[in-house]
Amino acid sequence: MPITANDPKRKTWLETPPDTDFPIQNIPFGVFLTRDDIITIGTRIGDYAIDLGALHQLGYFSGIELTDDIFLQDTLNDFISDGRKTWRLVRNRIADIFDNENPKLRDNNEHRKHILFTLDEVEMQLPVQVGDYTDFYSSKEHATNVGTMFRGKDNALMPNWLHIPVGYHGRSSSIIPSGINARRPWGQTLPEGATEPIFGPSKLVDFELEMAFITTDANVLGEPIPVNEAEEYIFGLVLFNDWSARDIQKWEYVPLGPFLAKNFASSISPWIVTLDALQPFKVEGPKPIMEQLPYLQYKGKKSYDINLEVYICPENGEENKISNSNFKYMYWNMAQQLAHHTINGCNVNSGDMMGSGTISGPSQDSYGSMLELTWRGEKPIKLSDGTERKFINDNDTVILKGFCKNENVRIGFGECRTKLLPAINM
Amino acid sequence: MPITANDPKRKTWLETPPDTDFPIQNIPFGVFLTRDDIITIGTRIGDYAIDLGALHQLGYFSGIELTDDIFLQDTLNDFISDGRKTWRLVRNRIADIFDNENPKLRDNNEHRKHILFTLDEVEMQLPVQVGDYTDFYSSKEHATNVGTMFRGKDNALMPNWLHIPVGYHGRSSSIIPSGINARRPWGQTLPEGATEPIFGPSKLVDFELEMAFITTDANVLGEPIPVNEAEEYIFGLVLFNDWSARDIQKWEYVPLGPFLAKNFASSISPWIVTLDALQPFKVEGPKPIMEQLPYLQYKGKKSYDINLEVYICPENGEENKISNSNFKYMYWNMAQQLAHHTINGCNVNSGDMMGSGTISGPSQDSYGSMLELTWRGEKPIKLSDGTERKFINDNDTVILKGFCKNENVRIGFGECRTKLLPAINM
Numbered sequence: 083m084p085i086t087a088n089d090p091k092r093k094t095w096l097e098t099p100p101d102t103d104f105p106i107q108n109i110p111f112g113v114f115l116t117r118d119d120i121i122t123i124g125t126r127i128g129d130y131a132i133d134l135g136a137l138h139q140l141g142y143f144s145g146i147e148l149t150d151d152i153f154l155q156d157t158l159n160d161f162i163s164d165g166r167k168t169w170r171l172v173r174n175r176i177a178d179i180f181d182n183e184n185p186k187l188r189d190n191n192e193h194r195k196h197i198l199f200t201l202d203e204v205e206m207q208l209p210v211q212v213g214d215y216t217d218f219y220s221s222k223e224h225a226t227n228v229g230t231m232f233r234g235k236d237n238a239l240m241p242n243w244l245h246i247p248v249g250y251h252g253r254s255s256s257i258i259p260s261g262i263n264a265r266r267p268w269g270q271t272l273p274e275g276a277t278e279p280i281f282g283p284s285k286l287v288d289f290e291l292e293m294a295f296i297t298t299d300a301n302v303l304g305e306p307i308p309v310n311e312a313e314e315y316i317f318g319l320v321l322f323n324d325w326s327a328r329d330i331q332k333w334e335y336v337p338l339g340p341f342l343a344k345n346f347a348s349s350i351s352p353w354i355v356t357l358d359a360l361q362p363f364k365v366e367g368p369k370p371i372m373e374q375l376p377y378l379q380y381k382g383k384k385s386y387d388i389n390l391e392v393y394i395c396p397e398n399g400e401e402n403k404i405s406n407s408n409f410k411y412m413y414w415n416m417a418q419q420l421a422h423h424t425i426n427g428c429n430v431n432s433g434d435m436m437g438s439g440t441i442s443g444p445s446q447d448s449y450g451s452m453l454e455l456t457w458r459g460e461k462p463i464k465l466s467d468g469t470e471r472k473f474i475n476d477n478d479t480v481i482l483k484g485f486c487k488n489e490n491v492r493i494g495f496g497e498c499r500t501k502l503l504p505a506i507n508m
Numbered sequence: 509m510p511i512t513a514n515d516p517k518r519k520t521w522l523e524t525p526p527d528t529d530f531p532i533q534n535i536p537f538g539v540f541l542t543r544d545d546i547i548t549i550g551t552r553i554g555d556y557a558i559d560l561g562a563l564h565q566l567g568y569f570s571g572i573e574l575t576d577d578i579f580l581q582d583t584l585n586d587f588i589s590d591g592r593k594t595w596r597l598v599r600n601r602i603a604d605i606f607d608n609e610n611p612k613l614r615d616n617n618e619h620r621k622h623i624l625f626t627l628d629e630v631e632m633q634l635p636v637q638v639g640d641y642t643d644f645y646s647s648k649e650h651a652t653n654v655g656t657m658f659r660g661k662d663n664a665l666m667p668n669w670l671h672i673p674v675g676y677h678g679r680s681s682s683i684i685p686s687g688i689n690a691r692r693p694w695g696q697t698l699p700e701g702a703t704e705p706i707f708g709p710s711k712l713v714d715f716e717l718e719m720a721f722i723t724t725d726a727n728v729l730g731e732p733i734p735v736n737e738a739e740e741y742i743f744g745l746v747l748f749n750d751w752s753a754r755d756i757q758k759w760e761y762v763p764l765g766p767f768l769a770k771n772f773a774s775s776i777s778p779w780i781v782t783l784d785a786l787q788p789f790k791v792e793g794p795k796p797i798m799e800q801l802p803y804l805q806y807k808g809k810k811s812y813d814i815n816l817e818v819y820i821c822p823e824n825g826e827e828n829k830i831s832n833s834n835f836k837y838m839y840w841n842m843a844q845q846l847a848h849h850t851i852n853g854c855n856v857n858s859g860d861m862m863g864s865g866t867i868s869g870p871s872q873d874s875y876g877s878m879l880e881l882t883w884r885g886e887k888p889i890k891l892s893d894g895t896e897r898k899f900i901n902d903n904d905t906v907i908l909k910g911f912c913k914n915e916n917v918r919i920g921f922g923e924c925r926t927k928l929l930p931a932i933n934m
Contacts, residue, residue, distance in 0.1 A: 213639075214681050219764060240762055245705050246696060250764035251677035251771070255640050255855050256729055265730045267852035270672060270801065279671050281801045303682055303773070304691045304932060330852070336666055338645060338676035339765025345677070346852040347729070375696065375707045426693035426756070426772040427932070429681050506730060506853070 083170050085358050087177035090490035094180045095188040096198075098128025103485055103494020106180055109173045110318070110353035110495075111158055114204040121207065123153040123161065124199075126353055127180055131199040134176075140193055142179055142186075146171045157211045158354065159433040162298045162317045169317065170358060206261065206352035209320070210296055210433035212254040215348070216423060217292075217324060217437040219248040220414035222368070224442040227454045244372045247414035247422045252324075252437070253345035260321075260498045264347035266476060266505040269330035283505035284327035286459075286473045289480045290440040291392050291450035293409050294322035295416050296354055300430040307430070309380045309421035313357060315430065316416060321351040321390075321482040321498035322437050328453055328473070350435075351482070351498040359493050363387045363486040367415050374418075377425055384415040388495075390441060390484045392450070394465065397477040402465045404455060407441050407448045409484070476504040509596050511784050513603035516916035520606045521614040522624075524554025529911055529920020532606055535599045536744070536779035536921075537584055540630040547633065549579040549587065550625075552779055552922075553606055557625040560602075566619055568605055568612075572597045583637045584780065585859040588724045588743045595743065596784060632687065632778035635746070636722055636859035638680040641774070642849060643718075643750060643863040645674040646840035648794070650868040653880045670798045673840035673848045678750075678863070679771035686747075686924045690773035692902060692931040695756035709931035710753035710769075712885075712899045715906045716866040717818050717876035719835050720748035721842050722780055726856040733856070735806045735847035739783060741856065742842060747777040747816075747908040747924035748863050754879055754899070776861075777908070777924040785919050789813045789912040793841050800844075803851055810841040814921075816867060816910045818876070820891060823903040828891045830881060833867050833874045835910070902930040 087109055094106040104110065104126045114124050114131055122135040135153040137143065146168070152161055161168070179187050187193055219225060222239070225248075229238030242248065258264070266287055270279040300315035301307050307315060324344065331343030367385035388409035393401040414422075419436060440450040449455045452473045456462055459472035474480060479501040485494035513535055520532040530536065530552045540550050540557055548561040561579040563569065572594070578587050587594070605613050613619055645651060648665070651674075655664030668674065684690070692713055696705040726741035727733050733741060750770060757769030793811035814835035819827040840848075845862060866876040875881045878899045882888055885898035900906060905927040911920035 214679055216679075241703075242696075242698075242705070242759055242762070246760055248760070248764055249767050251679055251767065253640055253642075253677055253854060255857055255860070256853075258729070265853050268732070269852050270668075272668075277667075279668070279801070281803065303684070306694070306934075327852070333668055334672055334674070335763070335765075336668070337761070337765070338674055339761075339763070341675050341677065342848070342852040342854065345854045375705070377707065423768070426695050426753070426768040427682075427691050428679060428768065428771045431681055434681070508732075 083167065085170060085174070085361060087173040088359065088361060092177060093182040094127055095182050096127050096130055096180055101492060102128050103492065103496050104128055105491060106177055107491050108355060108359050108493045109176050110355045112209045112353045113156060113158060113207040115207060116199060117203045121156045123155060123158060125176055129201050131201060131204045133197050133199065136196045140196065143172065143175055146175060156207065157433065158209050159211055162210070162296065163432040165298060166314055169356060173356060173358060206259055208257065208259050209352060209354050212257050212435045213431045213433050215252040215254040215257060215435045216249050217252045217439060218414065218419050219439040220412050220419065221439055221441050222413040223411060223444055224440040224450060224454065227442060227449065231458055245375065247419045249419065249423065250339045252348065256345050257348045257350060259352045260349060260500065263501045263503050264325055264349065265503045267327050267330065267342065267346040268505055268508060269327060269342050270333055271329040272333045279333060284330050286328035287502060288326045288328050288452045288473050289392065290324035290326055291390055291405060291407055291482055292322040292324050292438045292440055293319050293388065293484065294350060294435050294437045295319050297430050297432065297434045297436065299432045301424055303429040304427040306427060307420055307424045309378060309417050312417035312420040313384065315420065316357045318354040318356040320354055321484050321495050323349040323480060323482055323498050323500055324437055325349065349498050349500040351495050353496055355493065355495055360386050360486060362488060362491065365410050367410065368413050377421055378418050380417055384417045385410045385412065388484050388486050390482065393481040394471060395479040395481060396465060396467060396469065399467050401481060404463055405447060405449060407443045407450055409441060411441060411443045412438055474502050476502060478502055509593065511596060511600070511787060513599040514785065514787060518603060519608040520553055521608050522553050522556055522606055527918060528554050529918065529922050530554055531917060532603055533917045534781060534785050534919050535602050536781045538635045538779045539582060539584060539633040541633060542625060543629045547582045549581060549584060551602055555627050557627060557630045559623050559625065562622045566622065569598065569601060572601060582633065583859065584635050585637055588636070588722065589858040591724060592740055595782060599782060599784060632685055634683065634685050635778060635780050638683055638861045639857045639859050641678040641680040641683060641861045642675050643678045643865060644840065644845050645865040646838050646845065647865055647867050647876070648839040649837060649870055650866040650876060650880065653868060653875065657884055671801065673845045675845065675849065676765045678774065682771050683774045683776060685778045686775060686926065689927045689929050690751055690775065691929045693753050693756065693768065693772040694931055694934060695753060695768050696759055697755040698759045705759060710756050712754035713928060714752045714754050714878045714899050715818065716750035716752055717816055717831060717833055717908055718748040718750050718863045718866060719745050719814065719910065720776060720861050720863040721745050723856050723858065723860045723862065725858045727850055729855040730853040732853060733846055733850045735804060735843050738843035738846040739810065741846065742783045744780040744782040746780055747910050747921050749775040749906060749908055749924050749926055750863055751775065775924050775926040777921050779922055781919065781921055786812050786912060788914060788917065791836050793836065794839050803847055804844050806843050810843045811836045811838065814910050814912050816908065819907040820897060821905040821907060822891060822893060822895065825893050827907060830889055831873060831875060833869045833876055835867060837867060837869045838864055900928050902928060904928055
């Protein structure tokens with residue numbers, strides 16, 4: 083089925099700001115609370131949030147096989163379960179409804195009142211109930227940087243890294259949408275040179291610049307997903323900040339991996355941009371340095387050219403851009419990650435979320451964490467207000483932004499914005 | 509509120525086999541499919557499955573604040589969310605309904621037909637939808653055994669082990685109830701002496717003898733649970749077999765922990781035995797070898813004397829007992845695990861599951877995995893049919909059993925039984 087929603091020539095009758103992340107070619111999916119305290123599934127064009135529940139009730143999706151309440155839900159999980167064909171039909175229809183040439187809704191004031199909200203009238207929620215969340219570790223630059231810091235240049239990459247899209251399980255309960263605050267965590271740390279741990283608020287709270295993809299029901303327990311089919315099961319992507327407490331992590335993570343250093347909060351942007359919308363931005367990925375096992379060998383382009391930016395905004399201050407990276411730097415792509423995740427028969431469900439791992443680029447200003455940007459705090463970053471940052475300070479807001487751009491169209495993710503509150507009193 | 513359901517003198521009018529795991533003092537909770545293809549929440553006394561949905565509809569829970577459909581659900585999550593007071597009222601009431609002296613249901617044939625099922629008339633399901641599953645690593649004997657094998661006797665325990673109830677996140681989608689088969693997984697492994705991995709079915713599939721506890725909604729994001737309150741949030745326990753592919757684990761697990769080596773299947777027993785039912789079996793835990801940080805220091809008894817057994821049953825063969833362990837061997841108890849898990853503010857929900865980690869005892873016949881029982885395969889176990897096992901063979905069934913016993917009563921968990929099917933063809 084053609085993705086007519088992507089037509090770069092299409093214009094909408096809605097007023098949209100120039101250079102918006104959400105032109106009519108984007109049509110992402112999210113969940114929001116309306117001014118009437120109703121939760122609904124919606125999309126966004128320009129600075130309008132669009133109530134898909136109301137659109138459906140008013141008959142705008144007639145002819146598409148959808149249950150009556152598919153959009154009147156507090157998560158996208160059931161809609162995602164409906165599968166790629168339905169996503170595509172719905173997205174194409176939405177493009178059609180808001181197309182400049184289509185008078186049906188455009189000229190119906192009554193309907194528009196029920197369907198359109200300005201952004202300040204809605205409160206974005208988590209778009210899915212995340213059943214399981216997995217985080218990968220798929221940027222070679224990031225793994226090399228961290229490995230160099232902890233084991234020296236010659237042993238930077240672990241022996242398995244070039245063979246395996248290394249991943250580990252994360253905590254889904256503490257995933258929060260953009261706009262919800264995180265808290266500096268308490269925990270055990272081992273001071274430099276000490277033999278006994280101490281207990282206190284983490285001193286080294288860091289962000290991690292990641293993207294995450296959301297899956298549909300992909301397989302039954304026991305059956306792998308072939309690498310060249312994997313993208314069929316990916317609904318879309320969000321920006322993802324995998325908050326990390328480096329001092330807690332260092333003391334706890336051997337031998338079973340990060341735990342409390344990560345599960346105090348993980349932030350995502352609220353609009354899931356569909357893989358369909360990103361099709362114009364497919365690019366070749368990095369060439370494998372070493373031959374990969376057949377189940378990881380793929381055909382065609384499976385990387386995406388998505389510009390990524392990180393900003394720190396001190397309390398009452400301004401946004402300081404501290405990193406420029408790109409999703410295309412990932413050594414292992416999403417199809418390889420999903421093929422690897424299921425090669426042992428592990429089952430993947432609608433609403434599962436898979437993080438990319440920190441996305442660092444080749445240059446120092448493209449690193450995806452404070453750990454790397456300041457090289458363990460050795461080279462602090464200067465902000466516009468004259469203060470310095472080695473890691474994230476109390477009341478700093480960390481903002482991730484992401485967008486694709488070509489000569490025709492810009493498809494963006496908006497923001498993933500999280501303020502770090504001070505540790506609670508104990 | 510007194511736990512009258514635990515009264516050891518109580519007898520039931522139901523016929524129960526001598527030495528059953530499920531006397532009237534147990535009253536566990538589970539979910540089953542009935543002969544009429546209806547899913548319901550139930551309990552078990554002797555060899556009867558009891559439909560709590562039907563009991564509720566017939567008015568047997570009058571006076572207890574419960575929504576009408578609380579038992580007509582396919583998971584226990586909502587009932588567990590109702591909290592400890594409700595669990596206790598319902599358990600006390602069930603004990604009362606089936607008490608020898610109570611004629612109400614005993615003498616009502618019509619009601620009994622709707623409420624009582626023999627075990628062969630029901631099909632046990634997963635008792636909860638597991639939102640997040642965490643696995644700990646809390647048996648000192650197990651950590652020492654594994655550490656000795658991989659790093660030698662002098663470095664067996666990692667420096668953090670005596671300070672932290674080490675834990676890591678697991679995969680909830682592949683948790684299966686007793687009776688569902690597992691599959692030997694495919695994966696990458698690094699043969700002895702090789703520098704490149706190979707791809708094939710795991711050769712070293714192992715069980716892990718664990719118990720797991722199920723929580724209720726415990727805290728909001730950002731707020732820790734104090735160690736001495738933690739048990740208030742524990743609904744009950746199940747037997748847990750954390751299937752592990754040792755060869756896949758060895759190659760993949762550095763530096764972020766086990767992943768595909770574990771997430772192909774994890775089996776649990778279907779009846780959740782409440783923490784209330786286990787109160788008579790509270791015992792002192794092992795003395796701390798080293799002082800623990802204040803947030804991990806607890807008052808009173810928080811360990812439980814639960815006998816654990818492991819059996820291997822070859823296809824068409826008989827059950828061979830291969831291990832006798834006990835839950836009381838755990839160095840870190842459940843209250844410490846939950847206090848640690850939340851000390852950074854991580855939020856815990858109804859239906860979350862926390863595994864103990866492999867429970868090995870002090871003697872060689874009390875180890876909780878083939879890895880330890882056969883010492884990496886060096887000392888194979890002889891079965892009654894003359895065959896040997898280093899790890900688990902195709903079509904072997906692994907059975908975990910668990911029970912508490914004192915002079916008055918036996919409270920058991922039944923079985924966690926899983927057959928390992930051969931790897932799929934690729």
